[in-house]
Amino acid sequence: MKIIEVRNLRKQYPKHLAVDDVSFEVAEGEIFGILGPNGAGKTTTVECVAGLRAPDGGTVRVAGLDPRRDRAQLREVLGMQLQSANLPEKIKVWEALDLYASFYPDPADWNELLERVGLGHKRHTTFKKLSGGQRQRLSVALALVGRPRVAVLDELTTGLDPQARRDVWELVEQIRASGVTIVLVTHFMEEAERLCDRLALIDAGKVVATDTPAGLIEQVGGEQRVRFRPSAPVTDDVLLALPGVRAVERHGDQVAVSGAGNLAATVTLALARHDIVPGDLRIEQATLDDAFLALTGRKLS
Amino acid sequence: MKKMLLVETKLYLRDWPSLAFSIALPVVLLVVLGLTIPGMGEATETGERFVDAQWPSLMVLLSLLTLVCSVLPAVLTTYREQGVLRRMSTTPVSPARMLTVQLVINLAVAVVATAILVVGTMLVFDAAPPGQWPGFVLVFLLGTAALMAMGLVIAALAPNGKAAPGIGSLVMFPLMFVAGMWIPRQAMPDALRTVSDYSVAGPFAQALKDTWAGHAPQPLHLIVMAAGLVVFGGLAVRLFRWE
Numbered sequence: 001m002k003i004i005e006v007r008n009l010r011k012q013y014p015k016h017l018a019v020d021d022v023s024f025e026v027a028e029g030e031i032f033g034i035l036g037p038n039g040a041g042k043t044t045t046v047e048c049v050a051g052l053r054a055p056d057g058g059t060v061r062v063a064g065l066d067p068r069r070d071r072a073q074l075r076e077v078l079g080m081q082l083q084s085a086n087l088p089e090k091i092k093v094w095e096a097l098d099l100y101a102s103f104y105p106d107p108a109d110w111n112e113l114l115e116r117v118g119l120g121h122k123r124h125t126t127f128k129k130l131s132g133g134q135r136q137r138l139s140v141a142l143a144l145v146g147r148p149r150v151a152v153l154d155e156l157t158t159g160l161d162p163q164a165r166r167d168v169w170e171l172v173e174q175i176r177a178s179g180v181t182i183v184l185v186t187h188f189m190e191e192a193e194r195l196c197d198r199l200a201l202i203d204a205g206k207v208v209a210t211d212t213p214a215g216l217i218e219q220v221g222g223e224q225r226v227r228f229r230p231s232a233p234v235t236d237d238v239l240l241a242l243p244g245v246r247a248v249e250r251h252g253d254q255v256a257v258s259g260a261g262n263l264a265a266t267v268t269l270a271l272a273r274h275d276i277v278p279g280d281l282r283i284e285q286a287t288l289d290d291a292f293l294a295l296t297g298r299k300l301s
Numbered sequence: 302m303k304k305m306l307l308v309e310t311k312l313y314l315r316d317w318p319s320l321a322f323s324i325a326l327p328v329v330l331l332v333v334l335g336l337t338i339p340g341m342g343e344a345t346e347t348g349e350r351f352v353d354a355q356w357p358s359l360m361v362l363l364s365l366l367t368l369v370c371s372v373l374p375a376v377l378t379t380y381r382e383q384g385v386l387r388r389m390s391t392t393p394v395s396p397a398r399m400l401t402v403q404l405v406i407n408l409a410v411a412v413v414a415t416a417i418l419v420v421g422t423m424l425v426f427d428a429a430p431p432g433q434w435p436g437f438v439l440v441f442l443l444g445t446a447a448l449m450a451m452g453l454v455i456a457a458l459a460p461n462g463k464a465a466p467g468i469g470s471l472v473m474f475p476l477m478f479v480a481g482m483w484i485p486r487q488a489m490p491d492a493l494r495t496v497s498d499y500s501v502a503g504p505f506a507q508a509l510k511d512t513w514a515g516h517a518p519q520p521l522h523l524i525v526m527a528a529g530l531v532v533f534g535g536l537a538v539r540l541f542r543w544e
Contacts, residue, residue, distance in 0.1 A: 050391060075393040082391065085384030090315045095308050102304040103394040146392065 003028040003063055003150060003181050004049060010057035011044050018044040020205030022058075028149075031172065031182045033192040033199030035288065037298070041205040042185045043083060046152050049183070050080045063149060076104065079148035081139045083155040083185075089128040093119055093138060096127065097145060104146035117141045117171055133164030140171060144180070151175060154185040169195055189288040201288075203296045213288060220294035223286045224263045227256045228278030234271065242266050254280075302398065309402050313410075319375075323367045324414045327360040331418055332425050342426065351485075352426040354513035357418050359482055362506045364414040365445060366476060368407045369452030370469030376403055377453075379462030387544045396543050404449060411445055432515025440512050443526045444505035450533035451501070457540035476502035498522070501529035 004026035011019040019041040026032040034042045047053040049060055051067030051074050060067050063077045087096050097114060101107035114120050117137040122130065130138065136156055143151050153172065157165040172195055176182055186192055192199050193213045201208040201216065209216055234255065236248045244261030257267050264283045271278050293299055313319065335341050335352045342352050349355075377400070380386050386396040422428045431437040455472060459465035478484075479493070480502040486494055497503035504522030511518050 052387075052390060072393060075391070080391040082384060082388055085388040087383075087388070088312050088380065088385060090312050091308065095311070099304055099308045100392060103389075103392040105393075142388070143391075 001028045002026065004032075004183065005061045006045070006049065006058070007060075008058035009045060009048055009055050009060060011041075011048060011053060012056045017205055019048070019055075022200075022202065022205070022207050024200045024207060024210055026150075026181060026183060027198075028181050029176070029179060030197040031176050031184055031195050033196030034183065034185045034202055035187065035189070035192045035196075035199050035292075036202035037187055040202045042187075042202055043154055045202070046080075046154055046183060046185055050074070050078055050152055052080075076146060077148055078150045078152065079143035079146055080152040081136075081143040081154060081156060083158070085139070086135075087127040087138075089126065091127050092124055093127070093130070094123040096138065097141060100142045101145045106147060108145050108147050110141070110145055113141050113145060116174065118167065131164070133160050133167060136160065136164075136168055137171060140168075140175070144175065148180065150181045150183065152183045152185070156184065156186070157188065157191060165191070189292075193288050201292055201295060203292075203298065208292075208295045216288060216291045217286045218260065220286070220291045223258060223260065223290075225256055225258045225284040226264050226267050227254060227280070227282045227284070228267075228271075229253050229280050230255060230271065231277040231279060232275070234274060234276055238270065238274065239267065242270050302402070305394075305398060305402050306405065309399075310406055313406055319372045320410075323364050323372055323410055324417065326367070327364040327414060328417055328421055330363070331357055331360045331421055335426060349514060350426070350428075352422065353428045354431075354510045355481075355485065357422040357428075358506050358509035358513055359477075359480065360418050361415050361441070361509055362480055362502060363477065363482070364418070365411050365448050365505075366473045366502065368411055369448045370455060370473040370476075371466040372410075373403060373407050373449070373452040374456040374459055374465040374469055375462055377456040378459045378465040381456075381542065381544060382461045384544070390543060400453075400541075407449065407452075408445060415441060429515075431513045433512040433517065436512035436518055437509065440505070440508040440518055440523070440526075443523065443530065444501075444508070447501050447526045447529035447533060448505070450530055450537050453537035453541060454533050457537060457542060476500060479503050480506040499525055501526060 002025045007023050009019055009022040022041065022045050034045060036042050044053065048055045049062060049067060051071050054068055062074055065074045065077065067074050093114070097110040101110045114123060117140055119134060119137055119141065122134060127135070140153065140156070143153070156172070157168050160168065169191065172182060172184065184195060196213060198210065198212050199216070200210040209219060211219060239245055239248045239257050244263055244266060245257055245259040247258050249256045257263065268278060268281070289299065335356055340351070341356060342350055344350055380399065386399060389396045389399060419431065423430055455469055456465065459468050479497040479500045481497065486497055486503065486507060489497060498521060504525045508518035508522040
């Protein structure tokens, strides 16, 4: 079931066209990513979805609601974590949650939520004294306190150190497991690849492609490369005959097989049939970065 | 609403410099300057002493101007700058409620400060309570409303939370001057007193003093305050930005 539908969204700012033509659908229960470089129109797109901005063209539906017309109802269905929205410096963690819970008719138990985002031990800490990762986790908790069906998370891990980033990713996966649909805005390829079921690549206000991360990589060729040192000589013909293999190169005693599909398994199985053991086996896969480059001619980051 | 009022009140109380400047400073100035400056406690030809009504009225004005020129704009611009208001706009509660809550808290602080100043004047200087008290309350509410609307205009115009108190001071000190903080209104040259008459703060201080001393406020002063409320209120509605 589609919980979000965006059709031909367009948003013009006084000086530039932020969103030119964006369409996508989000199915209930999935993590949908919006991936693109800075300034691509990602945030404007989700702000239109959340009813914070009025689009100049196109239609948006969230759980059947029009975000502008049904603003009040939408607020109860959609929770949003905004990029760089802070809280008063001296508010304590529990006070913020208690306050935001009071905004909703049927809020979540914020004590439980506090434990879930891993801030149970920080309940009496003021916002000012929280680390970047803790602030983001509080921000996620505030977006969830109204028991939304959809949570929009905008640039959740920007500015976090790698460990904090991984902790937040785990949190996002837990939230999805609890049945909340997630729209994740990011410019991190790794984040999108790890978390998203499907994603839309956005560049210069337009959707370049929408697919699963693997599908996107495959769309642009899905080039993979398997490198190894065979324990016994193997001819090119044996490898080239395998399904999906496109080319074989040799550098000294190292063999590099490139192609698409389930390349690593195909190659290792074929080698096993010839009683050859692949030493120093390495698999190099195309990434979303490569896909973005192929689709737009530009690098993601 | 109740919870937001509670939380914001706690945040207000945690910010001790605001409280010190809006309540403690006027009270300290009332007592210390009232007792030490020669002539403050002596009867003039009308039989009134400066400390009976004029000086405490100016301290009420000082407290209010501190609130509306620095405390209120600083909170609102900081909340806007840091995205506190924007985050609220993602919830079912409108950020307009935050505005209401801030106005209520500042009004409450103004009432407390004024009550302390009235009681302090009676106790320290052995003065009479405000003689025209219904008029005093009316003048207090009208003047406070007009000045708060002015504070909202400052909050709307200030680019960020750090600039707000600076802009507030630029507004506050000239207003204190024309209201008679340094030269009493009765000693002002005519031209300056005319400026004072139309400055909202001047009529506010004068009308507080008149009602405190048991006289009726001058109609001109009430009209200027009401006009200030309408003009600043209109500007605030037009200029205020949530983000």
